[in-house]
Amino acid sequence: MIKYLATASLLLAGAFLSTSLALAADPGITDTEIVIGDVEPLTGPPALLGVAASIGHKIAIAEANAAGGINGRKIKYVLEDDGYVTARTIQGVKKVTDVDKAFAMLGISGSGQSIAVMPLLEKAGIPTVIDVAPVKFLWEPPRKNVFVVGQSYEEGIIHLVNFLAEKNPGKKWGLITQDDDYGVTVRDGFDTVVKARKLNVVYSGNYKKGQQDFSSDMLQLKESGAEVFLAGGIIGENIAMMKELEKLNIKPVVGIFWPGRVEPVLKLMGPAGDGIYAVDYVEPFAGAAGKAFLEKAKGLLPEAEMKGINRYSMTGYAAAKVLISAIERCGKQPTWACTIAELEKTKNVETGIMAPISFGPGVRFSNQKLQIMQSEFSTLSFKPVN
Amino acid sequence: MRTGDFKQTYGELVTLVDSPPVWLWSAVLVAGLIAAPFVLNSYALSFLMIILITVVGTLGLNILTGYTGLISLGHVGFLVTGAYAYAVLVSKYQMHPLVGFLGAGVVPALASLIVGAPSLRLKGLYLAITTLAFSFIINTVILEARWLTNGARGISVQRPEIFGFSFDSDAAFTYLCLGFAVLTLFATLNIRRSRAGRAFVAIRDNDTAARVMGINLHAYKLFAFVTSAFITGLAGALYGIYLSFVSVEGFPFLLSIEALAILIVGGLGSALGAVLGTILIVLLPEATRFVFSLFSAQIDAVFTTGAQELKSMLYGLVIILFLRFQPRGLVGAWHDIRRMWVNWPLRY
Numbered sequence: 001m002i003k004y005l006a007t008a009s010l011l012l013a014g015a016f017l018s019t020s021l022a023l024a025a026d027p028g029i030t031d032t033e034i035v036i037g038d039v040e041p042l043t044g045p046p047a048l049l050g051v052a053a054s055i056g057h058k059i060a061i062a063e064a065n066a067a068g069g070i071n072g073r074k075i076k077y078v079l080e081d082d083g084y085v086t087a088r089t090i091q092g093v094k095k096v097t098d099v100d101k102a103f104a105m106l107g108i109s110g111s112g113q114s115i116a117v118m119p120l121l122e123k124a125g126i127p128t129v130i131d132v133a134p135v136k137f138l139w140e141p142p143r144k145n146v147f148v149v150g151q152s153y154e155e156g157i158i159h160l161v162n163f164l165a166e167k168n169p170g171k172k173w174g175l176i177t178q179d180d181d182y183g184v185t186v187r188d189g190f191d192t193v194v195k196a197r198k199l200n201v202v203y204s205g206n207y208k209k210g211q212q213d214f215s216s217d218m219l220q221l222k223e224s225g226a227e228v229f230l231a232g233g234i235i236g237e238n239i240a241m242m243k244e245l246e247k248l249n250i251k252p253v254v255g256i257f258w259p260g261r262v263e264p265v266l267k268l269m270g271p272a273g274d275g276i277y278a279v280d281y282v283e284p285f286a287g288a289a290g291k292a293f294l295e296k297a298k299g300l301l302p303e304a305e306m307k308g309i310n311r312y313s314m315t316g317y318a319a320a321k322v323l324i325s326a327i328e329r330c331g332k333q334p335t336w337a338c339t340i341a342e343l344e345k346t347k348n349v350e351t352g353i354m355a356p357i358s359f360g361p362g363v364r365f366s367n368q369k370l371q372i373m374q375s376e377f378s379t380l381s382f383k384p385v386n
Numbered sequence: 387m388r389t390g391d392f393k394q395t396y397g398e399l400v401t402l403v404d405s406p407p408v409w410l411w412s413a414v415l416v417a418g419l420i421a422a423p424f425v426l427n428s429y430a431l432s433f434l435m436i437i438l439i440t441v442v443g444t445l446g447l448n449i450l451t452g453y454t455g456l457i458s459l460g461h462v463g464f465l466v467t468g469a470y471a472y473a474v475l476v477s478k479y480q481m482h483p484l485v486g487f488l489g490a491g492v493v494p495a496l497a498s499l500i501v502g503a504p505s506l507r508l509k510g511l512y513l514a515i516t517t518l519a520f521s522f523i524i525n526t527v528i529l530e531a532r533w534l535t536n537g538a539r540g541i542s543v544q545r546p547e548i549f550g551f552s553f554d555s556d557a558a559f560t561y562l563c564l565g566f567a568v569l570t571l572f573a574t575l576n577i578r579r580s581r582a583g584r585a586f587v588a589i590r591d592n593d594t595a596a597r598v599m600g601i602n603l604h605a606y607k608l609f610a611f612v613t614s615a616f617i618t619g620l621a622g623a624l625y626g627i628y629l630s631f632v633s634v635e636g637f638p639f640l641l642s643i644e645a646l647a648i649l650i651v652g653g654l655g656s657a658l659g660a661v662l663g664t665i666l667i668v669l670l671p672e673a674t675r676f677v678f679s680l681f682s683a684q685i686d687a688v689f690t691t692g693a694q695e696l697k698s699m700l701y702g703l704v705i706i707l708f709l710r711f712q713p714r715g716l717v718g719a720w721h722d723i724r725r726m727w728v729n730w731p732l733r734y
Contacts, residue, residue, distance in 0.1 A: 043695040083697075086629050086636040087436065094429040112540065116631040179529050180538040180635060209635075 026336045028103030034069075034327065034334070035076045036061065036320075037102030039092035039109055039117075040132070042081035046110060048235060048262065051308045053132050054079055055301065056316020057106050062300035064324045071332055075324070078102060082109050089113040090120060097124055104128065104327065104339060106320055111135040111181055121146055127326070127339040131319035132312065135185070139365035145336070147343050147359055149319040151281045151368045153182065153257070157189030157230075159370045160255050160279035163385075164228055165197050168253055174203035174226030176217055176241070178233065186232045186257060202226050211237065218244035221252075228253045234260050239268045246272035253277070261373075262310040266380045274377035277385070281368035282314040282354045286381035293317070293353050318351040325349060400579040419564055423557030431556050437668050438563035439624045444648045444660040445574045446617030451646070452655035453578060454610040455590030457510065459642050460501070460517030461618055463524040464494040466637040468619025469626030470528055473541040478534075483546035487623055494619030495612045497524065502611030506604050509593075521642065525634050540633030543626050563624055570617055574657050577613065586610055590655070647701055651708050653715030662716040670704065671697040 028035035038057055040050030061075045069075060078100040080092035089109045096102045104127040108114050111133035121128050122143050130138055134150030175190055177183035183206070194201055203224035205217050218241060221229060229245075229252040231238050238260045245251065254276045261278040263285065269276075283289035297309060326342035327334045344363075348356035355369040373382040393399050403409055422434055443465060450456050471493035476486035501520040505513050528535045535541070545554045546562070553559045577583045585606045588596035597603055626632040644667065652663020674696075678685040712719050 083695075085638070086631070087625075090629065091429065091432045091436075094432045098427045098429040112631065112633055112635045115540075115542070116629050116636070119630045181540065181633065182538075184538045 026103060027097075027101035029073070029334065032073055033076050034073045034104075035078055035100060035102045036323070037078045037080075037093075037096030037100060037105050038107040039080045039082050039089055039096060039113075040107055041084035041109055042079070043083050045236070046084040048264075048310070049132060049259070049312050050081075050084075050109065052262075052310040052312035053107065053316035055297075055305050055308050056131075056313035056318075057320045058305070059297050059300050059313065060317045060320030060324060063296070066300065070324060070328050070334070082113060084110055084113070086113050086116045089117055093117045093120055097126055102126065103334075103336075104323055106130075106316070106323060107132060109133070111137075114138055118143070118146070125336060127323070127336055127343060129319040129323045129343070131315045134365070135181070142362050142364040145340050147322075147346075147364050147366075149322060149357055149366045149368070150315060151370055152365075153185040154189040154192075156257060156279050156281075156370060157186050158193055160257070160277065160372065161190055161193040161199075161230065162197075163279075163372050164230075164253060164255050164277060165193060165199060168228050171200075171227040171253075172202045172225055173199050174205075174221045174224060174229040174252065175201065176203075176205040176207060176214075176221070176230075176232050178209050178237070179206055180209050182234070182259070183232055186230075190230060203229075207233075207237065212240060214240045214244050215247075217241070218248055221245075222248050222250050226252055228255070230255045231260075232257065235262070235265060239265060239273075242269045242272040242276075246270075255279075258282075258311065261382060262312075263380055263382075264310070266375055266377060266382075269377075271377050273375055276375040278373050278375065278382055279370055280311060280373060280382075281370050282311050282318075284373050284382040284384060286376075286379065286383050289353050290314075314353045318354055318357060321351050322346055322349050322357050402575055402579065416568070420561075423560050428556055431560055433668060433672065435556070435560050435563050435628055437664055438560070438567040439621055439628060440645075440648070440664045440668060441567045441661055442563075442570045442624065443618050443621030444645050444652075444664055445570045445657060446614045446619075446621060447645045448649055448655070448657065448660045449574060449577065449586070449617065450610050450614035452649055452660070453583060453586040453590060454607065456505075456607065456610065457514040457646075458517040458614075459514045459646070460519070460521035460524075461614075461645055462637050462639055462642040463501075463517070463521035464498065464615040464618040465622035465625065465641060466521075466528065466632075466634065467494040467497050467524055467615075468622025469632045469637065470535055470541070470622075471619065472623035473543050473626055473632040474534060476546070477541050477543050483548050486546070487620060490619045490623035491616040492619075494615040494622070498611040498615030499608065502608050505611070506607055518642075521639065528634055538634065540631055540635075542631050543629070545627055545630075559627070563628075566620060566624060570620070571657060571661070573617070578657065582606065582609060587655070644701070647705055649715075650705060651715055653717030656715070656717040658720070659715050659717035662720070666704070666716060667701065670700050674700060 038054060040054050041047055042050050058077060061077050064070060065074050078096055080096055082089040082092045093108065096105065105121065106129055108117060108130060109132060114130055114133055115135070115137050118138065122145065125145050128146045130146065130148045131150060134148050134152055136152055138146065139148045177187045193199065203221045203226045205220065207217060231241050231254055233241055238256055256276055256278050258278065258280040261280055266273045285291065285294060293314060294309065297306060326346060327339050329342045330338040344359055344361060346357060346359045348358055350356050357366045359366060372385045374385050375382050398404060423431060426434065447458065447461050450458050468490040472486040472490040475481045475489045476483055501517060505516050508516055529537050545559055547553065553562045585596065585601045588599065588601055589603060589606060593603055629636050648663035648667045649660060651666055653659030708715060
């Protein structure tokens with residue numbers, strides 16, 4: 001009798017164990033589907049970035065699904081709008097992970113928003129590849145499950161200012177930055193080069209986020225006699241600044257940063273936007289790689305979404321590609337642990353639109369190679385500068 | 387069954403709750419809220435946290451705008467000051483979280499003296515614009531005082547541990563928010579039935595008459611400002627902890643408008659209204675999305691990818707509808723239903 005009871009208990013324990021192991025399987029994965037989640041600003045002015053990034057993710061996912069999915073499983077993309085509101089980003093991540101049961105995350109919104117959801121992502125342990133706003137806080141210290149594709153804002157500015165300083169020795173400099181985290185990073189990068197190269201800065205301004213009228217700022221810039229100008233705006237601000245400079249009839253050498261390096265901006269700037277220098281780590285659309293990317297997108301996206309493509313679509317595409325290939329390498333039964341291990345093993349993954357992407361043990365930042373490009377109003381494009 | 391509402395003593399007039407069933411239902415509600423973290427998933431729990439934090443903030447604004455009739459468009463200034471006070475004390479100077487919460491109340495209260503004093507001669511729109519200016523000034527001060535606030539870079543905030551009990555999990559943090567919400571509710575209800583509360587209402591209804599009756603307008607207006615800012619600052623600290631990262635960007639001006647919308651929809655001058663308004667405004671987009679998702683997956687997708695635009699539209703629509711059809715807000719509607727229930731089948 002005791003023997004029977006012991007056997008029955010063992011069987012029962014085994015059954016419980018197998019059930020609990022099945023229940024403990026990572027979420028977001030079934031025999032036919034893998035769910036990838038994302039939270040982006042899809043409404044309001046920052047939608048220009050968020051929509052484009054999500055389009056990049058969609059291209060990579062559509063490409064993988066067209067090729068049969070990840071080891072036979074189709075990828076389902078779940079996208080949430082946060083409107084660039086931090087509290088909503090947190091809720092969006094919670095919805096995507098808890099309600100939609102995502103297996104992995106892409107994105108995520110702006111720099112402040114990504115920083116805010118970091119504890120949440122870290123606690124959840126979900127494999128995440130960030131591509132929209134690469135700021136140091138996201139990879140320093142490295143977090144086990146969070147990987148960042150891109151280049152730091154600070155490095156980008158240092159690269160651009162160094163380039164402009166070499167090209168324009170002995171000239172007077174002007175700078176204007178936004179009064180937020182982004183602006184502080186731009187200023188820090190600028191100050192690093194100013195100190196190292198002893199640049200002559202004659203104008204240094206700061207504007208309030210959302211400012212539309214730059215007439216007095218640009219008048220001060222003119223009066224200072226600045227010959228090289230670093231416009232630290234994002235989209236609308238840079239357009240307004242260029243228009244003011246055109247009105248004031250001055251044309252300093254202008255440098256802008258990648259958040260503002262989107263082609264529709266050139267159209268809005270008009271001829272005033274011709275010859276602007278920009279720094280970026282993705283290929284310009286005017287080049288062969290950019291054209292090939294657009295061709296690929298045409299076959300995978302509806303016509304309406306093609307209009308939303310900009311540089312952020314490229315960063316989104318690259319991040320999604322890295323994530324998908326890591327899950328793929330895990331074989332038939334991917335888990336979070338395996339995906340994270342495979343992401344860590346990412347070595348020289350080619351995306352065709354930026355330098356090969358690599359991570360490593362304790363390295364969660366891909367540290368992309370930068371390049372300088374210049375705008376051309378006649379073709380409304382940016383072209384690489386050698 | 388009660389057939390009317392008869393008050394025979396002054397004690398009955400100022401009693402917090404005059405009916406045992408109200409106590410019973412309140413206890414059931416609190417029990418339900420205590421049980422909620424065990425049954426809700428993390429997404430649903432995030433709504434509960436937001437509701438509880440918003441309840442604290444709107445109850446704070448209700449003292450100034452609802453009870454005293456002083457319109458403030460700049461309450462987000464007190465919210466962000468409270469969040470920064472907590473973040474600086476706890477994250478930067480490693481002080482005890484309780485000291486952080488005290489600072490989160492005291493610093494905005496002191497700031498309210500600065501904005502409150504010049505506002506004593508102002509009313510209506512003029513006061514609203516003054517408070518609005520305050521919220522912009524406070525943002526600039528925070529951004530410029532980099533040595534203290536890290537400027538635009540912001541400050542990371544950990545979930546607190548108080549007397550060995552960690553509030554790190556969502557469930558534990560919900561209890562902390564619940565504790566603050568219940569205490570604030572009791573505090574504001576008690577303020578309302580106190581001498582100060584009656585003075586506030588007298589000032590709101592007719593400040594000249596209140597002055598003739600011997601109410602010191604300056605002192606009570608300042609007291610309303612200080613109390614309101616103290617409570618709003620506490621909400622700011624909780625909101626900062628919820629966001630885990632305090633920066634000026636996380637506290638947009640829209641929060642001030644949202645808080646006023648909550649008071650209007652809930653019913654100005656009523657603590658119950660502030661609670662009901664908060665629940666409605668916070669849950670409205672999600673509830674609408676749920677209802678529409680039952681009919682069409684496409685509409686659900688629109689709510690997912692255009693959530694913020696739809697949210698703004700819904701807020702606008704609800705405010706317009708309430709102002710047109712139920713100016714006394716949700717609390718007014720609740721009183722009508724209660725009266726109908728008691729008097730039915732008679733109308734009065």
